[in-house]
Amino acid sequence: ATPAATMVGTTLGAQNGVLFKGGDVLERAKDVDTVVFDKTGTLTRGEMELTDVVAFDGGSPVADGGGPAADGGQLAARERFTENDVLRLAAVAESGSEHPLARAIVDGAKARGIDVTDPVDFESVPGQGVKATVDGRAVGRTAERSSRDEAEPRGEVLVGNRKLLRDDGIDPTPAEETMERLEREGKTAMLVAVRGSERSENRDASGGQPRAEGEIAGVVANADTVKGSARAAVSQLRERGTDVMMITGDNERTARAVAEQVGIAPENVRAEVLPEDKSDAVESIQDEGRKAMMVGDGVNDAPALAVAYVGTALGSGTDVAIEAADVTLMRDDPVDVVKAIRISEATLAKIR
Numbered sequence: 639a640t641p642a643a644t645m646v647g648t649t650l651g652a653q654n655g656v657l658f659k660g661g662d663v664l665e666r667a668k669d670v671d672t673v674v675f676d677k678t679g680t681l682t683r684g685e686m687e688l689t690d691v692v693a694f695d696g697g698s699p700v701a702d703g704g705g706p707a708a709d710g711g712q713l714a715a716r717e718r719f720t721e722n723d724v725l726r727l728a729a730v731a732e733s734g735s736e737h738p739l740a741r742a743i744v745d746g747a748k749a750r751g752i753d754v755t756d757p758v759d760f761e762s763v764p765g766q767g768v769k770a771t772v773d774g775r776a777v778g779r780t781a782e783r784s785s786r787d788e789a790e791p792r793g794e795v796l797v798g799n800r801k802l803l804r805d806d807g808i809d810p811t812p813a814e815e816t817m818e819r820l821e822r823e824g825k826t827a828m829l830v831a832v833r834g835s836e837r838s839e840n841r842d843a844s845g846g847q848p849r850a851e852g853e854i855a856g857v858v859a860n861a862d863t864v865k866g867s868a869r870a871a872v873s874q875l876r877e878r879g880t881d882v883m884m885i886t887g888d889n890e891r892t893a894r895a896v897a898e899q900v901g902i903a904p905e906n907v908r909a910e911v912l913p914e915d916k917s918d919a920v921e922s923i924q925d926e927g928r929k930a931m932m933v934g935d936g937v938n939d940a941p942a943l944a945v946a947y948v949g950t951a952l953g954s955g956t957d958v959a960i961e962a963a964d965v966t967l968m969r970d971d972p973v974d975v976v977k978a979i980r981i982s983e984a985t986l987a988k989i990r
């Protein structure tokens with residue numbers, strides 16, 4: 639494009655909250671044939687809210703977190719996890735994490751009057767969850783329970799997806815039914831597992847499972863809401879003949895539920911993509927000869943924004959994402975993706 643055309647397009651973009659980084663991208667945007675949206679924070683608001691807490695007992699959900707085991711098991715009822723125990727464990731483990739899922743859990747726990755203490759130690763596993771070492775307070779011992787143990791023993795708490803537990807040698811399948819139910823509702827369900835809790839210790843004493851054996855304490859779920867204009871953005875792109883895809887680290891079921899809400903076909907959903915694999919996913923789409931626009935907001939999205947034919951970041955996104963992108967949408971509105979493409983088309987049409 640001529641400098642004058644570039645100037646016109648850039649100005650038109652700026653007036654519409656669409657910032658183009660130079661004339662090159664202004665020319666390229668019109669040729670985009672595939673738009674790949676990140677899910678969380680891009681198609682959805684990214685404002686997670688805690689919606690569900692399910693307490694487990696030896697592999698099955700407990701209706702109210704109490705009551706004796708059906709088999710009259712070796713453990714007293716008071717040693718089971720209650721919903722509050724599960725939420726407290728999850729919140730303490732997550733309190734050091736900046737992840738939106740973590741913040742929703744901590745805020746949700748506080749809103750329910752739970753005292754969220756600091757973990758002894760904490761490690762975040764990108765794209766999977768967190769692992770934390772917690773002390774007895776986090777396990778929620780009552781005064782009676784504490785008095786039986788002088789030294790408050792530490793336990794390990796894992797909060798995250800199936801892979802996090804599996805990689806740590808804990809079988810996530812007992813929670814599968816609960817997980818799937820929540821995921822079908824479009825929620826992000828997370829497993830809460832413990833190791834070295836009072837329960838497991840007791841079990842050791844009775845010659846049961848070895849101490850290192852972790853167990854599922856429960857499941858917590860967060861919900862996010864789809865942006866008001868996400869569906870319109872998808873349908874306008876499809877009217878133009880553009881393929882629309884979604885990419886996310888979230889699980890397949892949750893991803894498909896959200897895709898359905900915005901009108902993205904199930905076969906165009908790439909779920910359970912690890913942060914470091916998002917750019918590979920975009921590259922493989924482009925290897926099919928497509929010209930892809932990646933739209934994202936997170937640190938995780940930056941490499942994918944960089945490899946895409948056009949990288950588009952949201953204005954509220956992280957600095958890393960904005961730096962890696964060619965276009966920034968100041969209004970964080972998915973419909974502005976269509977505007978960016980139209981401005982490119984209009985600008986180039988003028989100079990022909």
Ligand code: ADP
Nearest residue numbers: 678735737740765766767797798799886887888
């Ligand atoms: P997204 O692509 O949606 O931003 P991430 O790649 O950050 O997601 O994470 C992928 C999945 O890993 C999440 O859906 C969740 O199951 C799990 N996960 C990541 N971080 C956390 C966390 N802090 N606590 C619990 N689960 C987490």
Ligand code: MG
Nearest residue numbers: 676678679936
């Ligand atoms: Mg995101």
